[in-house]
Structures are given as C-alpha cells and as structure tokens.
Amino acid sequence: MEKEFNPFLVTHYKDAFHFCDRENETVQLKKNIQNNINTTLFAIRRVGKTGLIHHVFNSFSKNSKVVCIYVDILSSKNLKEFTNLLATVIYNRFPENKNLGKKVIETIKLLRPLISFDELSGSPEITFDLTETKRYEKTIQQLFTFLDQQNIKIVFAIDEFQQILEYPEKNVEALLRTHIQTLKNTNFIFCGSNQKMMNEIFNSAKRPFFASCSNLHLDFITEDKYAAFIEKIFTNFKRKITKESIQYILNFTCCHTFYTQFFCNYLYSNNKKSIHLTDVKQAAIEILKLNENTFFQYRNLLTTSQWQLLSAISKEEKLFKAHSKNFIQKYNLGTSSMVTRGIEALLEKEMIFYNSTIEAPYYQTYDKFLMRWMQNKQ
Numbered sequence: 001m002e003k004e005f006n007p008f009l010v011t012h013y014k015d016a017f018h019f020c021d022r023e024n025e026t027v028q029l030k031k032n033i034q035n036n037i038n039t040t041l042f043a044i045r046r047v048g049k050t051g052l053i054h055h056v057f058n059s060f061s062k063n064s065k066v067v068c069i070y071v072d073i074l075s076s077k078n079l080k081e082f083t084n085l086l087a088t089v090i091y092n093r094f095p096e097n098k099n100l101g102k103k104v105i106e107t108i109k110l111l112r113p114l115i116s117f118d119e120l121s122g123s124p125e126i127t128f129d130l131t132e133t134k135r136y137e138k139t140i141q142q143l144f145t146f147l148d149q150q151n152i153k154i155v156f157a158i159d160e161f162q163q164i165l166e167y168p169e170k171n172v173e174a175l176l177r178t179h180i181q182t183l184k185n186t187n188f189i190f191c192g193s194n195q196k197m198m199n200e201i202f203n204s205a206k207r208p209f210f211a212s213c214s215n216l217h218l219d220f221i222t223e224d225k226y227a228a229f230i231e232k233i234f235t236n237f238k239r240k241i242t243k244e245s246i247q248y249i250l251n252f253t254c255c256h257t258f259y260t261q262f263f264c265n266y267l268y269s270n271n272k273k274s275i276h277l278t279d280v281k282q283a284a285i286e287i288l289k290l291n292e293n294t295f296f297q298y299r300n301l302l303t304t305s306q307w308q309l310l311s312a313i314s315k316e317e318k319l320f321k322a323h324s325k326n327f328i329q330k331y332n333l334g335t336s337s338m339v340t341r342g343i344e345a346l347l348e349k350e351m352i353f354y355n356s357t358i359e360a361p362y363y364q365t366y367d368k369f370l371m372r373w374m375q376n377k378q
C-alpha cells in the first residue's frame with residue numbers, strides 16, 4: 001500500500017516527512033500555545049494554513065497532557081450548525097474507553113443531542129434540536145467550560161473562521177469572545193482563507209476580537225527550501241530529478257504550495273525514474289490541458305471585462321501598478337475606475353489576491369495554472 005502512495009500530498013496532512021519547511025511558523029505557533037496566547041493565522045488561499053495546523057497538532061500527538069481539536073466551520077450557516085459541529089468534533093476526539101472520554105460523552109449526552117452516523121465515514125454526528133438561539137449560546141459555553149476544567153491543555157483550531165460573519169445571528173463574535181476570555185486551560189487558533197473578512201474580525205478596532213490574538217502570517221515557502229524538499233522526496237522514492245527541472249516547477253507555480261504539490265504529484269505519478277526538463281515541460285502542458293474545463297467555468301463566472309482584466313493581470317504575473325497608464329493602455333482596459341471596479345470584483349470572487357505584506361505590494365492571479373494558461377493565450 002505504502003509503495004503505491006504518492007508522497008506529494010494535495011488533499012491532507014500525513015506527517016513531518018511529507019511536509020515542507022514551516023519551521024519558524026511551527027515554533028511560533030507552539031510557543032503561543034505554551035504561553036497561553038491565542039493565534040490568528042493569516043494567509044492567502046492554498047498556501048498551507050490548514051496543513052500547518054495539522055503539522056503543529058501532529059507534534060503534540062504523543063503528549064497526553066495536550067489535546068488538540070480541529071474544526072472546519074465552512075459548511076456551517078448559523079449558530080446552531082456551529083454548535084453541532086463543535087459538539088461533534090469534541091465527541092469524536094476523546095476515546096470512549098478512557099476516563100476522560102467517558103466523561104465527555106456523558107456531558108454531551110446530558111445536553112440531550114441526537115446522535116446519528118455520517119453515511120460516508122460512519123463517525124458519530126451530534127445534533128442539538130433546541131428552540132431558542134440562547135440555548136445554543138449556553139451549550140457552547142457549557143462545552144468550552146467543561147473541557148477547560150479537565151486539567152489538561154486544550155488547543156482548539158477553528159478553520160474558515162470568517163464563516164461566522166455569514167451567520168444570521170449577529171452577536172456570534174461577541175459571544176465567542178466572552179466565553180473564550182474566561183477559559184484558563186484552552187487556547188485557540190483562528191484560521192481563515194478570506195483575508196478581508198479575517199481582517200474585519202481581528203484587526204478592526206470596533207470588533208470584539210480586536211487585538212486579542214497574536215497574528216501569524218504565512219508566506220510562500222522559499223524557493224531553496226521547497227527545492228530541497230522536492231529533491232528529498234524524489235530521491236527517497238528512488239527517482240532522480242535535475243535541479244533545472246525543480247527550478248522550472250517552482251517558477252511555474254511561483255512556489256504557491258497547492259500548485260507546487262499538485263505539479264510534483266502529477267510528475268511523480270508518471271513513474272519515470274529519471275526526470276529531466278523536457279519531462280517537466282511536457283507535464284506542465286498536460287496539467288494545463290487537464291484543468292481547462294475549470295478555466296472555462298471560471299470564465300462563465302466573470303463578465304467579459306473582468307475576464308479581460310484577469311488575463312492582463314495573469315500576463316503581468318505580478319501587477320504592481322494597477323492604475324498606471326501603461327498597464328491600462330497595454331491591455332485596452334478602458335478607464336482607471338473600470339480597473340478599480342474590476343479589481344474589486346476579482347478580489348471578491350477570489351480570482352486574484354493582493355500581496356500587501358511586502359515592501360512592493362502586488363496583485364496576482366490565485367490559480368497558478370490559470371495564470372500560466374492565460375499567459376499562453378492571445
């Protein structure tokens with residue numbers, strides 16, 4: 001089984017061996033946990049936020065004094081669904097045969113949930129059927145407080161946290177902040193893929209979470225670290241890959257984690273023992289072809305002028321001056337205000353991102369394969 005497993009992961013975290021770098025961020029996150037500081041993990045999409053959380057959690061896996069709980073709340077639409085997800089991950093996290101596990105299960109059962117089983121995974125799912133929102137608020141508090149009193153360290157990672165802004169209940173931020181403040185043994189990692197919304201929650205002076213967490217920014221993995229990792233993995237599985245091939249991949253994907261993993265995964269799956277630049281170039285062509293349907297779907301989601309602007313940004317690769325005459329004229333984009341509106345729409349639809357954490361900020365197309373595909377078009 002292990003032999004057939006592709007070591008370049010594109011869907012989940014496995015272990016430290018299959019994980020590239022993030023050494024400083026791991027140290028920082030662990031330090032925050034050890035010093036009872038809550039963390040907000042900021043980064044653009046598909047750069048490895050969720051992977052980093054699992055990597056840090058994995059490093060605590062042998063420590064019986066620390067219990068790490070991960071919950072992704074992207075699918076939740078309101079406070080009720082949030083509470084159900086929270087109770088479900090807690091219920092599933094503690095082994096029933098251990099004392100604490102028994103206590104957790106008893107406590108949750110006291111809250112009178114419906115327990116069903118997920119059709120695919122077969123794991124239990126908790127649903128509360130309460131009539132009032134207030135009862136859900138109370139349930140969340142009871143769950144947090146109960147865990148906090150168990151004399152162990154609890155680390156809660158709430159992924160896609162910006163989703164709480166979509167709930168019809170408008171006080172969720174204040175409610176969570178209030179409960180969280182009272183906990184002594186519990187730490188939180190708040191993570192989200194929508195930067196604008198995450199900024200709104202954590203960096204707006206008027207909001208409950210303002211300045212309550214330590215911000216950790218996740219950047220692209222550096223080229224030298226990623227190159228060493230790619231070489232290590234191929235070599236470990238008895239494949240040879242030339243340095244120029246690795247460089248081509250990292251240039252093609254701009255070191256954006258998901259796209260780099262995907263490229264290497266594809267290349268690995270070709271089963272060649274010795275990989276040269278021609279193989280890598282051929283793989284790049286095939287990957288773009290493979291993704292063409294998705295690109296056409298993107299096009300249907302955009303207006304003609306948004307598509308044209310996206311193509312212009314892709315061709316620039318890094319767009320430093322969105323309103324320069326040169327850029328607007330070169331791609332025939334109309335007026336400066338049309339570009340402003342277009343950029344807003346593309347940011348909103350997460351087709352592009354704004355890298356503002358460096359000295360010279362720029363706009364870039366999110367999907368690196370789409371970017372390369374557009375560069376090859378007229």
Ligand SMILES: Nc1ncnc2c1ncn2[C@@H]1O[C@H](COP(=O)(O)OP(=O)(O)OP(=O)(O)O)[C@@H](O)[C@H]1O
Binds near residue numbers: 011018048257
């Ligand atoms: N440091 C790493 N080394 C190797 N693979 C990684 C690393 N970080 C993430 N990955 C892989 O890259 C892919 C994307 O990472 P991940 O899902 O963690 O990104 P994300 O920032 O959480 O994305 P999103 O914004 O969509 O939630 C995953 O398949 C993961 O396995």
Ligand SMILES: [Mg+2]
Binds near residue numbers: 049051193
């Ligand atoms: Mg994620």
